[in-house]
Amino acid sequence: MAGQRQVQRQNGVALWRQIADRVRTSIDNGEYDHSGMIPPELVLAEQFGVNRHTVRSALAALGQEGIVRAVQGRGTLIERRQRLNFPISKRTRFTAGIGGQGRELQGLLLSFDTEPASETIATHLCLATGTPVIKLEALRKVDGVPVSRSTSWFPGDRFAGIADAYRRSESITKAFAELGLADYIRTSTEISATHAEPSEITDLELSPGAIVLVTKALNTDLDGVPVQYAITRFPADRVHFTIEN
Structure with a gap:
């Protein structure tokens, strides 16, 4: 040690x-x-x-x-040795995934903005480059401890009120439902690991040199139309993933 x-x-x-x-x-x-x-x-x-x-x-x-x-x-x-388990499946949901592993779940809206879609974001969301998208930054906590820091992009014309809906509900799933999207599915998830950047060290309350697990995920509606592209960072010492069929 x-x-x-x-x-x-x-x-x-x-x-x-x-x-x-x-x-x-x-x-x-x-x-x-x-x-x-x-x-x-x-x-x-x-x-x-x-x-x-x-x-x-x-x-x-x-x-x-x-x-x-x-x-x-x-x-x-x-009292507790195990990290929180976050399942990744066809219907990946933060609240349902963490479930009974914590007493209190929080979703904090850090910032949001409307911006022209970069080539990368436009490709993931099947939009023309420069199309307005909503960028939403959020922090999730379990029992007061930060467990994820996410950046998400949504088609601007379809989800114009998603920031306010998320602020009220503290849930992307509930925000989608409020805006008329009752169900959605995870079509792809890429997972990697890296050292935490300074901003992540601050937001996730980590020590220098900490490792974060990074997911790049695409969600679509049931017709296959992209509704969200998200990059999320999880502290590796607090969360592990289970890939489910």
């Missing part, structure tokens, strides 16, 4: 958050399975080169996520 010691100071990310990310990753990797407990605060403080108060803040954050629980007289017990 030598890599755990490499917390970076003065990089814009709080030390306690970096430590929380590293402890969470160690839990996911099964590094504490022999005991079922997080190492004592003093041990972690020495490993990371910080004071015990900083470690305590990191463990408190993990406690709020439901990952660990302080047990008087014993230490810090691991």
Whole structure:
């Protein structure tokens, strides 16, 4: 666990958050399975080169996520080891996919705009280059923890009110339904992995060097007409994918 010691100071990310990310990753990797407990605060403080108060803040954050629980007289017990499972199928839906894995699901609208479709976006949405499209930026959280950061494009003439509908419902599926699209299907999903960019580190509350899983997905209506092209980034230490037929 030598890599755990490499917390970076003065990089814009709080030390306690970096430590929380590293402890969470160690839990996911099964590094504490022999005991079922997080190492004592003093041990972690020495490993990371910080004071015990900083470690305590990191463990408190993990406690709020439901990952660990302080047990008087014993230490810090691991409550949840597994990452959230996000199934990818013909009908991929964030809310249905995460389901009962979290107590509270949030969809936050970060920004939206109408812009001319680039050649790439136009190709995916089967539009002429320069056709107006709506670009929507959103952040999804589970129990207060960011789990995805998405950029989506929609045909502007068909979904002119989708930003307001999403803000109200916090759901793309519900926003589609409000605008008259009752059902849609996932026709393609590309998955890759990369290091998080600075903006993703901020929005997803990651530490520098964190890995994100990136999906590029196309959804169409039941007639095969494209309705959404989306690029979404998921923290690799919080989410894993299951590909379903």
